[in-house]
Amino acid sequence: MDFNDILPAYDRVADHWAKTRNTSLFEVGALTAALDGQKDATVLDLGCGSGVPIAAWFTDQGCAVTGVDGSKRMLDHFRGNLPDARAVLADMRGLSLGQQFDVIVAWDSFFHLSRGAQRTMFPVFKAHAAPGARLLMTTGPSDSEAMGQVGPEPVIHASLSPDAYRALFAEHGFEVLWFRPEDAEFHGHSVWLAQRSGGIA
Template sequence: MSGPDDILPAYETEAARWARERNRTLWEEPALLATVAGRPPGLSVLDLGCGSGEPIAAWYVARADRVTAVDGAAAMIAQLRARVPQTEAIHADMRGLNLGRRFDVILGFNSFFHLCPADQRAMFPVFAAHSAPAARLLFTSGPSAGEAVGRVGGSPVYHASLSPHEYRDLLSANGFSVVWFRPEDPGLMGHSVRLAVAT
């Protein structure tokens, strides 16, 4: 069975194929719009597990926001630099990240859920340390606690989720409040998505 330690090697292997086949219909846009609602362009955005940068980082760049894109797979960062060169591209593991800067928007979209439960819990202080006042935090999880294995290209990939109650408690303990949680939302291609705001 694929585990969390296999994620970065899988994305190193699959980066070119993943970038080529990535759905670019921008089904994520309703969630992305919620992170910028009522705020003018020029926001600072931290995209954790950015992949190739298309379409999400590219969407913020087109809006004239400043995107710092982080991925633990060097092959993904190479795809990002080729496809969305306007970003600040950083090859780093999101776990334990310490950039010494704060951002208006933090994303863990279809990336955070590849971390094991213990590593997910440890990410909430990382989110807090990088959050500007009233920062929006957007991330995907599962609808309930559990682990699963999916596929990216020809590679199995691990996913995990905490319970909705535990996510709410972790957010609260680290200075965030939940704006909404949309479990398996048909309008978001069946993904379970949370939006929180730094309080």
């Protein structure tokens, strides 16, 4: 398994993933912080999966959600769950929507990219972030590479070091608001919240 196998793996496991994905909204504290009280916000969900529970939560808050996934089968579930949301079949690594968003989310998706691809995602984040936009994403807690499992499929994860991420955020005009590594509230996820320059933290 290498990083190019991720999207085909999620195509094969999409039905299982949609049935078994934790929908308890343990992420809600992070989602609320990313939205920061905005009304009618535009949200870009990168690696949106089935849209439940994250994109669905933003939709329930009155946001206009664009879901992007490179797995057609995952996006089929997204369209079924959120028929009024915009769904885009695309690999996030080459994304160019020509639109800026108030919130960008990459929850449990960005960390499936290689270290090199993660670095080249920061210009993509910048291009799609409106002034003051908040970016919420999960990584590993430290520089690492590991194998995981989704249903019967092995999946690979990678992470840079926190210092490397901080440097990339700063280089591309984002201020880190907080980093919570292996946080119990978020079921052990390591979560970043950053804000694009031009807004008030």
